[in-house]
Amino acid sequence: MVWLQRPRTSGVLLLLALSAAAVAAASCKHAAAPYIDVTVPVRAGMPIWESPRGLPKHWRTLHLQLADGDEVNQSWLNLDAHTGTHIDAPAHFLKGGSAIEDLDLDVLIGEVLVVEVPGGSNITAEVLQQLALPADVQRVMLKTDNTEKGLMAQRAFASNYTALDSTAAAHITGSSSIKLVGIDYLSIGMLEDIGETHRTLFKGGVVVIEGLDLSQVQRGWYHQMCLPAKLAGSDGAPVRCVLQQLVTVKHTEL
Numbered sequence: 001m002v003w004l005q006r007p008r009t010s011g012v013l014l015l016l017a018l019s020a021a022a023v024a025a026a027s028c029k030h031a032a033a034p035y036i037d038v039t040v041p042v043r044a045g046m047p048i049w050e051s052p053r054g055l056p057k058h059w060r061t062l063h064l065q066l067a068d069g070d071e072v073n074q075s076w077l078n079l080d081a082h083t084g085t086h087i088d089a090p091a092h093f094l095k096g097g098s099a100i101e102d103l104d105l106d107v108l109i110g111e112v113l114v115v116e117v118p119g120g121s122n123i124t125a126e127v128l129q130q131l132a133l134p135a136d137v138q139r140v141m142l143k144t145d146n147t148e149k150g151l152m153a154q155r156a157f158a159s160n161y162t163a164l165d166s167t168a169a170a171h172i173t174g175s176s177s178i179k180l181v182g183i184d185y186l187s188i189g190m191l192e193d194i195g196e197t198h199r200t201l202f203k204g205g206v207v208v209i210e211g212l213d214l215s216q217v218q219r220g221w222y223h224q225m226c227l228p229a230k231l232a233g234s235d236g237a238p239v240r241c242v243l244q245q246l247v248t249v250k251h252t253e254l
Contacts, residue, residue, distance in 0.1 A: 032244065033244050033245040033246075033247050034244070035242045035243070035244050036216055036217055036222075036242060036243045036244070036245075037213075037240075037241075037242050038085070038141075038212050038213050038214055038216075038217060038241050038242065038243055039084070039085045039212075039213065039239070039240050039241050039242070040084045040085045040152050040211055040212075040213045041084070042055070042059070042079070042083060042084045042238065043055070044056065044057040044059060045057075045155045046083075046084060046152070046155070047151065047152060047154055047155060047156065047157055047158070047186065048080060048083060048157065048186075049080070049082065049157060049186055049187075050157050050159075051156075051157050052155075052156045052157065053155065053156070054155035054156070055079065055083065058078065059077065059078055059079045059083075060075050060076070060077055060078075061075065061076050061078070062074065062075055062076075063075065063076045081100075081231065081234050081235065081236040081237055081238070082186070082210070082236045083238060084211050084238060085209070085210070085211040085212055085213065085238065085239055085240075085241055086209075086210055086211055086228070086236050086237060086238050086239055087100065087103065087108075087207065087208065087209050087210075087226070087228040087236060087237060087239045088188070088198065088202075088208040088209075088210065088235070088236045089102070089103065089234065089235050089236055089237075090202040091233075091234075091235040092198065092202075092235040092236055093195065093198040093199050093202055094199060094202050094203070097202060097235075099232070099233045099234055099235065100228050100229075100230070100231055100234045100235070100236060100237045101230050101231070101232055101233075101234075103207055103228070104207075105227075107138075107139070107179050107180050107207050108180070108207065108224075108225070108226050108227060108228075109224065109225050109226075109227075110138070110139060110223070110224060111138070111139065111221060111222070111223060111224070111246065112139035112140065112141055112180070112182075112221070112222050112223070112224035112243065113133065113134070113137050113139065113140050113141070113220070113221055113222075114140075114141045114143055114214065114217050114218070114219050114220060114221075114222060114243070115131055115133070115140055115141065115142055115143065115219060116143045116218075116219045117131070117142050117143065117144045117145075117162070119144065119145030119148065119162070120145070121162075122162055122163060122164070122165050122190045123142065123144070123162065123163065123164045123165065123168045124165050124167050124168050125167040125168050125170065125171035126167075127168065128168050128171050128172070128176075129171070133176065133178075135176075135177065136177050137176070137177060137178060138177055138178060138179045138180065139178070139179065139180040139181075139182075139224060140178055140180070140181050140182070141181075141182040141183070141209075141212060141214065141217075141224075142164075142181065142182065142183045142184070143184055143214040143217065143219065144162040144163075144183065144184055144185075145162055146158075146161050146162050146183070146184040146185040147184045147213075147214050147215050150215075151184075151185050152184065152185065152186075152211060152212075152213055157186075158185070159191055161185040161186070161187070161190075161191075162185070162190075163183060163185065163187055163188055163189050163190040163191075163197070164181075164183075164188055164189055164190065164193075164197050165189075165190050165193045165197060166189075166193045166196040166197050166200060168197070169189070169196070169197045169198075169200035169201050169204075170200055172201065172204065172206060173200055173201060173203070173204025173205075173206060174204070178206060179205065179206060179207065180206065180207040180208075180209065181201070181206055181207075181208060181209070182208075182209035182210070182212050182226075182241075183209070183210055183212065184211075184212045184213070184214045185210065185211065186210055186211050187210055188201065188208045188210055209226055209239065209241065212241065217243060220245065220246075221245070221246040222243040222244060222245050222246060223243065223244045223245075223246060224241070224242075224243055225241070225242050225243075226239050226240075226241035226242075227239060227240060227241075
């Protein structure tokens with residue numbers, strides 16, 4: 001599989017581009033690619049870990065209500081830190097592991113490669129090797145058959161979701177430059193191998209994003225902004241995650 005290269009600019013081309021910028025500015029505008037929200041809305045009935053009924057309807061309650069004569073509406077939240085689209089901190093599986101507020105912003109923001117993984121089985125080291133990812137890729141989002149099946153839109157927890165096994169985790173930490181990996185269901189690790197997969201990734205310094213909605217995203221390069229709620233000491237947190245496709249703009253010769 002051949003991946004399109006990220007748009008790059010050499011030093012000479014950069015100088016030429018800067019020299020031409022003043023002339024081009026008056027006649028050339030660059031339309032930025034639209035943002036794609038890959039966050040699953042938190043709502044009653046959305047899938048949560050090992051529940052057949054989904055998120056209870058009382059996950060959000062109004063402590064104060066305008067309808068009752070209060071001056072404001074004020075919601076209280078009652079939900080797992082790993083609800084919906086969320087980021088796991090190493091403390092989720094490692095004793096003494098770092099918490100959510102310690103994650104590196106430079107990893108959470110930057111270029112990401114969205115990869116479409118062939119369906120039919122969990123993701124092993126062999127599957128990752130067949131994807132032939134660029135050697136220098138640092139962030140990867142895995143679009144699997146979880147998306148095709150619409151698992152993040154179903155109420156009942158699906159134990160047959162597609163995810164990494166421990167060999168894939170070992171491949172990522174030992175044979176790649178990947179510092180962040182995301183996936184389109186509630187766990188990066190397959191159910192039968194969940195502990196070892198997470199621990200391997202966390203010990204290797206890899207950030208994990210789970211529960212992504214990749215239904216509107218095609219494979220390719222994007223700019224990623226995924227910032228979790230700063231819940232001090234927490235083993236995880238909900239995240240608002242958006243992508244913007246990286247595009248190469250063809251300029252008119254001056």
